[in-house]
Amino acid sequence: MAYIPVLKKIYQESIVPELTKAHGYKNRHQVPVITKIVINSAFKADADKGHQAEVLKEIGKLAGQKPVVTKARKSISNFKVREGMPLGVMVTLRGNNMYEFLLRLTAVALPMIRDFRGVSNKLDGRGNYSLGITDHTIFPETQVDGSQHQNIGLDISIVTTATTDEEGRELLRLLGLPFRKATAATTAGQAAA
Numbered sequence: 001m002a003y004i005p006v007l008k009k010i011y012q013e014s015i016v017p018e019l020t021k022a023h024g025y026k027n028r029h030q031v032p033v034i035t036k037i038v039i040n041s042a043f044k045a046d047a048d049k050g051h052q053a054e055v056l057k058e059i060g061k062l063a064g065q066k067p068v069v070t071k072a073r074k075s076i077s078n079f080k081v082r083e084g085m086p087l088g089v090m091v092t093l094r095g096n097n098m099y100e101f102l103l104r105l106t107a108v109a110l111p112m113i114r115d116f117r118g119v120s121n122k123l124d125g126r127g128n129y130s131l132g133i134t135d136h137t138i139f140p141e142t143q144v145d146g147s148q149h150q151n152i153g154l155d156i157s158i159v160t161t162a163t164t165d166e167e168g169r170e171l172l173r174l175l176g177l178p179f180r181k182a183t184a185a186t187t188a189g190q191a192a193a
Helices: 008-021 048-061 097-114 165-174 184-190
Strands: 034-042 070-072 087-091 129-133 154-160
Touching: 008 097, 008 165, 034 048, 034 097, 048 087, 048 097, 087 097, 129 165, 154 165
Parallel strands: none
Antiparallel strands: 034 087, 034 154, 070 087, 129 154
8 A cells, every 4th residue: 555644534534524514615626725845945056156055955865855956047137146156946846746845844844933923824825835944844754953054944835736725724724734813903904995
């Protein structure tokens, strides 16, 4: 029997029926699902090769697969960037790796942030969610092992098949993403917009 990640099993057994009942989907394929998670980390154009290699290694450790180095598409003289210079790394997670990473993010990494009260409720308008993390050491895979670690910031984008922000937010909430509790002032501001 093939290995099924815990979060994927929870999605199939409890989240799909709950969303189907709440939204009245007629077909199982109408239920929103996460399609991919993209992890992106940038470094300065003048960063030395050692720092670039460190970022590549650390992002690879927390993603569980080798990231790709992203390069500048065109030269920008004000930023001292030439075409083809390495500017960051990115990795796209799909399938089991995606579910495993999301579980580590929601259950282990986010609660490690000091004074954590939840993530922002704001989605992109199409049911996708992006999250910025300033310190990569909240992930247990990247704990300091005596070497000189610099804090590496990263952006995490969770792409779903949801058509609205409400569907996407409900899917992510059921998958364990801890959204911040909305205050009365925030709710009134969103209603006015």
